Amino acid sequence: MKRLNKTFFAFLLALLPMMAMAQIDGEVIKPRAGKFLLKNATVVTITKGVLTNTSVLVEDGKIKEVGANISADGAEVIDCTGKFIYPGMIDGGTKLGLVEINSVQETVDYAEIGNFSPNMQALTAVNPNSVAIPVTRVSGVTTVLTVPTGGLFPGTAALINLNGYTPDQMYAGFKAIAMSFPSSGRRGRFDRRSDDDIKKANDKALKEADDLWDNAKSYATMTANGAKLDYYPEMAQLAKATTGELPLLIEVNAASDIQAAIKWVEGKDAKVIFTGVAEGWRVADEIAKSGIPVVTGPIQALPTRDSDRYDTPYANAGKMAKAGVKVAIKTDGQENVRNLPFFAAFAAAYGMGKEEAWKAVTINAAEIFGVADKYGSVEAGKVANLIIADGDPFETRTNIMHVFIDGYRMPLSNRQIRLYQEFLDRSPGLRMN
Amino acid sequence: MKKVNYFLAALLGLSIQFASAQVKKGSVLIKNATVLTVTNGTLENSDVLVQDGIIKKVGQNLSAPSGVQTIDATGKYVMPGIIDAHSHLGLDVVNEASSPIVAEVRMKDVVNPYSIGIYRALAGGVTISHAMHGSANVIGGQNATLKHRYGSTDPAEIIMQDAPRTIKFALGENPTRVHGRGNGIQPRTRMGVEAVLRNGFNEAIQYKKAWGEYTTASSQKNSTALPPVHNERLQVLSDIIDGKIIIHCHSYRADEIYMLINVARDFGITKLVFQHTNEGFKVAPEIAEYTMGASVFADWWAYKMEVYYSTAYNAAILTANGAITSINSDDAELIRHLYHEAAKTQRYGGMTDDQALSMITINPAKQLGIADKVGSIEEGKQADLVIFEGHPLSSYTVPQMTFVDGVKYFDIKEDANDQRLRVSATEMVEPIMIFEGHDSRCMQDTESLFETTEALFNLNH
Numbered sequence: 001m002k003r004l005n006k007t008f009f010a011f012l013l014a015l016l017p018m019m020a021m022a023q024i025d026g027e028v029i030k031p032r033a034g035k036f037l038l039k040n041a042t043v044v045t046i047t048k049g050v051l052t053n054t055s056v057l058v059e060d061g062k063i064k065e066v067g068a069n070i071s072a073d074g075a076e077v078i079d080c081t082g083k084f085i086y087p088g089m090i091d092g093g094t095k096l097g098l099v100e101i102n103s104v105q106e107t108v109d110y111a112e113i114g115n116f117s118p119n120m121q122a123l124t125a126v127n128p129n130s131v132a133i134p135v136t137r138v139s140g141v142t143t144v145l146t147v148p149t150g151g152l153f154p155g156t157a158a159l160i161n162l163n164g165y166t167p168d169q170m171y172a173g174f175k176a177i178a179m180s181f182p183s184s185g186r187r188g189r190f191d192r193r194s195d196d197d198i199k200k201a202n203d204k205a206l207k208e209a210d211d212l213w214d215n216a217k218s219y220a221t222m223t224a225n226g227a228k229l230d231y232y233p234e235m236a237q238l239a240k241a242t243t244g245e246l247p248l249l250i251e252v253n254a255a256s257d258i259q260a261a262i263k264w265v266e267g268k269d270a271k272v273i274f275t276g277v278a279e280g281w282r283v284a285d286e287i288a289k290s291g292i293p294v295v296t297g298p299i300q301a302l303p304t305r306d307s308d309r310y311d312t313p314y315a316n317a318g319k320m321a322k323a324g325v326k327v328a329i330k331t332d333g334q335e336n337v338r339n340l341p342f343f344a345a346f347a348a349a350y351g352m353g354k355e356e357a358w359k360a361v362t363i364n365a366a367e368i369f370g371v372a373d374k375y376g377s378v379e380a381g382k383v384a385n386l387i388i389a390d391g392d393p394f395e396t397r398t399n400i401m402h403v404f405i406d407g408y409r410m411p412l413s414n415r416q417i418r419l420y421q422e423f424l425d426r427s428p429g430l431r432m433n
Numbered sequence: 434m435k436k437v438n439y440f441l442a443a444l445l446g447l448s449i450q451f452a453s454a455q456v457k458k459g460s461v462l463i464k465n466a467t468v469l470t471v472t473n474g475t476l477e478n479s480d481v482l483v484q485d486g487i488i489k490k491v492g493q494n495l496s497a498p499s500g501v502q503t504i505d506a507t508g509k510y511v512m513p514g515i516i517d518a519h520s521h522l523g524l525d526v527v528n529e530a531s532s533p534i535v536a537e538v539r540m541k542d543v544v545n546p547y548s549i550g551i552y553r554a555l556a557g558g559v560t561i562s563h564a565m566h567g568s569a570n571v572i573g574g575q576n577a578t579l580k581h582r583y584g585s586t587d588p589a590e591i592i593m594q595d596a597p598r599t600i601k602f603a604l605g606e607n608p609t610r611v612h613g614r615g616n617g618i619q620p621r622t623r624m625g626v627e628a629v630l631r632n633g634f635n636e637a638i639q640y641k642k643a644w645g646e647y648t649t650a651s652s653q654k655n656s657t658a659l660p661p662v663h664n665e666r667l668q669v670l671s672d673i674i675d676g677k678i679i680i681h682c683h684s685y686r687a688d689e690i691y692m693l694i695n696v697a698r699d700f701g702i703t704k705l706v707f708q709h710t711n712e713g714f715k716v717a718p719e720i721a722e723y724t725m726g727a728s729v730f731a732d733w734w735a736y737k738m739e740v741y742y743s744t745a746y747n748a749a750i751l752t753a754n755g756a757i758t759s760i761n762s763d764d765a766e767l768i769r770h771l772y773h774e775a776a777k778t779q780r781y782g783g784m785t786d787d788q789a790l791s792m793i794t795i796n797p798a799k800q801l802g803i804a805d806k807v808g809s810i811e812e813g814k815q816a817d818l819v820i821f822e823g824h825p826l827s828s829y830t831v832p833q834m835t836f837v838d839g840v841k842y843f844d845i846k847e848d849a850n851d852q853r854l855r856v857s858a859t860e861m862v863e864p865i866m867i868f869e870g871h872d873s874r875c876m877q878d879t880e881s882l883f884e885t886t887e888a889l890f891n892l893n894h
Contacts, residue, residue, distance in 0.1 A: 103737035132735065185865035195862055254865045278867060301868035302766045306549045307851040310556040310769070313868070332870065335735035342773065345828030354829075394828050396776040416734075420746035420782070423714045424753055430718040 029411035031163055035059045036409065037072050038388060038402075041080035046087055046362050047377040056085055058384040061407030065380050080388055083401060086358075087378050088142025088385030089393075090159075090365035091340045092295035093249075093275050093330030096136060096144050097126035097160065102334065111150035116212060118177045119237040120155030122146045123167045132335045134414035137162040139338035140387040142405045143375060145295075145330070145365075147178050147249065147275075152209055153238060154178050157249055159369055161385065163405035174369040176273065177241045181252035181261045182206045185304065206260070213268070217242040247271040247370075249295075254304065255282035262290045273368055275330065278304050281316045284323035293368040294320055297330035299343035311350055317360060318351030328365035329357075345394035357394070383407070456582060456590050458486030459839030462497040463820065466506035471513055471787060471794045472809035481511060483816035486838035491810055504820070509833065512790060512825055513809050514560025514817030515771050518681070518728040518797035519708050519761035521565060521874035522550040522768065523579055523591060528567035528878040533612050533620060533629045536600060536669035538574035540564050544588035550765045551583045551591070552852045555843040557769035558819035558832040561593060563761075563801055565708075566601040568683040568875045569611040571620060571629040573601035575669065576681065578801055580817075581835075583842050586854065597802035600673065602630075602682035604689040606739050611879055627692050634700045637670035679704040679725070679802055683875070685739040687715035694723050706800040708761070710751075711743040717754035725800050726757030731774035732781070748792060749782020759797035763875060766868070776826040789826055 036058040043051040043066060057065040057075065100107035109125040126146060136144075142162055148155030159174035160167070182205035184198060193201070220239035222229060240246040252261045253276045265272050274280075275295045280287055287294060301313040321327045329347060331340050340361060348357035366376025374383045384407040391398035403410045461483045468476040468491060480495040481488060497503045521527050525543040529535045544564065554562060560581050566574035578596035585591055604626050613621025620626045643661040650658035672678050680697070684690050684707050694716075697705050703723075707713060710727035711734060713720055720727055729751070734743030744750075751758040760775045762768035775793045778784040784792075798808025807815050816839040823830035835843040 101735055101738055101741050131741075183867060185867040253867045276867075279865070298868070298870075300766065300770065302553075302769075302866070304865045304867065305863050306853055307863060309848060309850045310553045310852070336732060339732070342777075342828055346770075346773075349823075349829040349831055396773070396780040396828060397826070398780075415742075416744035416746060416781075419714065419742070419744040420750060423717065423744075424746075424750050426715075426718060426754075430722055 029413060031405075031408040031410050033061070033408050035075040036404070036407075037070060037075040037077045038080050038085055038386070039072075039077050041083050041085045041388065043085045043378050044358070045378040046358055047379060055080075056378060056386065058386070058404060058407050061384055063378060063380055063382050063384050063386070066378060078388070078402065082390070084389050084391065084393075085378060086140070086387045086389065086393060087362045087376060087382075088387055088403070088405065089140050089340055089344075089361040090328070090369075090375065091141055091144040091331055091333070091337050091361070092328040092365045092368070093147050093157075093297065093332055094144045094337050095149070095332075095334040096132060096146050096162075096337050097128070097130050098122060098146055098148070099334050100127065100130055100132070110148050112148065112155060115151035115208070116153050116234050116238075117151060117155055118153040118241070119233045120148050121158070122148050122155060123158035123160070123171060123175070126158070126160060126167045126170065128165050128167065128170060131415050132337070133162050134411075135335070135416055136337045137403055137405065137410060138400060138412050138414060138417070139341060140389070140393045140400050140403060141337055141340050142385040142387070142403065143172055144337060145174070145176075145369065149178070149180070149251075152180055152182075152205060153212065153234075154180065156237065156246070159371065161405050163408055163410060173371050173374065176247040176249045176369075177238065178249045179209075179251065181250050181257055181264075182209065183252075183254060184257055185254040206264075209264070212238065213242065241270055242268070244269050244271045247273055249273050249275050251275045253278040255279040258283050259286060262286060262292065265290070265292065277320070278313065278316065280325070281312060281319040284320045284325060287320060288324035293326040293328070293364075295328045295330050295365070295368065296320065297343060298332045299329060299346045300339070314346045314350035317347040318353070318356070321352055321356050321360070326364055326368060327352075327356075327360050328368050329360045341394045342396070348394065354394070456580075456585070456838060457840045459816070459836065459841065460484045460498075460501045461816075461836065461839055461841070462495060462501055462503045463506050463511055463818070464495075464503055466509050466511040466820065468810055469510060469512040469786075469790060469825070470810040471790050472811060474787070481810060481816075481818065483818070483836070483839040486816055486840070488810060488812055488814050488816050490812060504834070506820055510821040510824055510830075511810065512558075512819055512821065513794045514807065514819055514835065514837065515558045515793045516759075516797040516801070516808060517554070517559050517562040517762050517768050517771060517793075518706070518759045518800050519565060519763045520554075520562035520579075520768055521567070521763070521877070522554060522562055522765060523548040524564050524874075526878050527874045528569040528876065529574055530567070530569035530611055530879045533570055533608060533618070534572040534633050534666060534670075535566075535570050535574055536572050536633075536673075537665040538566065539577070540566055540574060541577040541588070541592055544577055544579065544591055546583075546586050546588055546591045547854045549853055550768070551579075551581050552843070553765070554768045555581050555583055555835045555837075556832060556845075556848070558772060558821070558825070558835055559768055560817040560819070560835060560837045561801075561803075561807060562768065563599065563681070563797075565681065567877060567879070568601070568603035568607040569879045570601075570603060571608045571612075571626050572633060572670070573603060575600045575678070578803065580837055581842065582837055582840070583852075584854065593803070595803075595806065598672070598678040599681050599801065600669070600678050602680050602693070604682060604684045604693060605686060606737060607683065607876060615879075623689055623692070626689065627696060630693070630696050631699075633670055634674060634696070637667045637674060640664060640667035641671045641674075673704075674700055674702060676702070676704055679706060679800070681706045681708050681728070681800075683708045685709055685711045687712040691716050691719060694719055698723065704802075709740075709763070711740045711747065713756070714744060714747045714750035717751050717756055720751065721755040724756070726759070726796070727751055728759040728761045728797060728800060730763070731760050731777040745777065745781040748778045749784055752778075752782075752784065752788060752792075757796050757799055758792055759800055760792040761797070765874075772821075772825040772830065772832075773828060776828065779826065786824075786826055
């Protein structure tokens, strides 16, 4: 052991000069805290309209002030003339940070073994140094819900900001227990079960969900009444959903399943959020009537049925919003959460409209997750999660100039950009000298 | 004897009919549009006149000959039909995974004109797709270039008969997984992949030589020379060496791309396009110098090890280095918005409108060997056209109408919900498919080689 340590340190020592050189050779830009005055922009507040010639003061991680004449007083001034300020976008459902390379099992941390593991904490497995995180935030996505998947109750999702070196630094104040509602749909071409088999599996899963829920409810009641129960961490966690202490994120997609889920939820004391909801447009009025909010996506998806109109996945979010459902958007992404603004644009173009689409990726998500006091709009007192852009961030031709997360001015670089810088004009080029 | 003659005559008649399978051709005048020609700039308030499937005239104040319908496209944009250089739509099967080389199989034998995906691609402005064999083999089958004449139920009418032959190659993880790790035969490594290629081409040279010797010998008087046994696989490889077939090679890493460039050089092969090519940016000067370029994803990465070191700036770097670059889908979903995928090159590398549009029109046309026929709005070219509401590179654009050979196959205003050409008799209840991300079929039909199909879900491309 001792010898190993010695060798290890010798190795480190040998590396030191190289590390020092790298420091000298390449500039490392870090997230920077401070007092910033974002001066003279068009501010798209989302909740308070569009304010022209307006400045935003960022201090102590918060939006201190939004107004026309703010004194710079010690603040670093960023001239935003001709630029636009938006709140950072929120992706309502991802696997970001829970997987690095999808086909390399050793890097896949979103699906634990078993059907009943609500106590699995996504926040525990988030890798703050995932290469995908800086790739994501340069697009203006500053906050994501990262969600475990797999079984019936696969784990507990967590809302994270895309800044920080520990999960605790990233945590944005919302957790919810994920549930995959028993599905009568197929999972794609590889799913070759008969209709009968699917129905049987579906019925069995529903019965299991009912049993687990009833047990969790009993668990909650008994513990509340002071009963000393055996250690059962799964049940202890699900019990929190039965009392409404933690919301329940129900992934449900086929129309008949959505109807079944609405029924299933009735009479339960759970705070429910539906996710996915691919066929929501078919039963939009029923969802609206239930009052259950929806995180829908991915928008760029195939219709669920061959007989469906080609644009149903694009139009789904808008149709639900029009019916009166509170709608947020998710990419379901891992490496390409950066596409959230483009998904929102598709929803906007196919019926949702720009304003509602912006709400779907900001304030609606914040409200659904119960964090609207901190996130989702440009208002004094909220956390300084901001984007500064030279145009509409939903457009691919727009450049995102600055991103602030938790009041930190984030470096707008990532590995993909560094590869661009290295290889655009490669040296040596085609031939060595 | 007479009977046989009749039979032969009938057969001859049939084959003539088959060869000239009459595809529908239309005439139309599109008025007052912003015409994105791609090769000759943008023309404001201009008209495009199509007659019998051909672009007759592009200009202002054109009038419709009698009987030709006029479409008012005021405020709208017209661009050439989008071409997807990598797709698996409209195919019954994708992989013949039984051997590292299966050059003899042809996708044109398995074209399925009933595929709803073809209609959905049209709704995204895609008029031509390159229906490729999968990536299970080092040398896969021959691909088919399809024209999206949705509604024709004869596969021959969906196939672009005047497109040159192309063939699928594949390097890296997929062929080594299927053959080396799945079947325990070479190749298990990237070294093995190169060996399979070189051995295959050398064998083809021997085969060609044997036929050459036979041809010489048999022309002698009283020759008793016997012809070599016909081998379609080697014949196809020999055709590749002779420049009769364009290689489209599934590839990711820079080292394997460079390897194939060297193999091609050694065998005098120049008709070579790289597909996927996620690390193409690292060998962009070499790709530009020696090949017909690369067909890439706009931003897909990290779904497997060999695409971890990717960059969305790939297309921009390749373009800046002079490589012909196209953006493809390889996916039934992505193909629906290739215009948007091309637009991403403006975010990632600041491509101009013409550069971005080229990547889904004239550049894939060049890579498929059909740039003289399609890929831009030019007089004399086939009238594959799309009308957009909003600039096609805007995230808010919505395709309105799609024409193939001047015939309108998609019109958003006439779109009926159900566009299926037939309903499956075996599926009494229509299946509901819950979308679970990428829908590539690169590794379809290799399921039997793996313990669980789940293992394939993430390893498709």
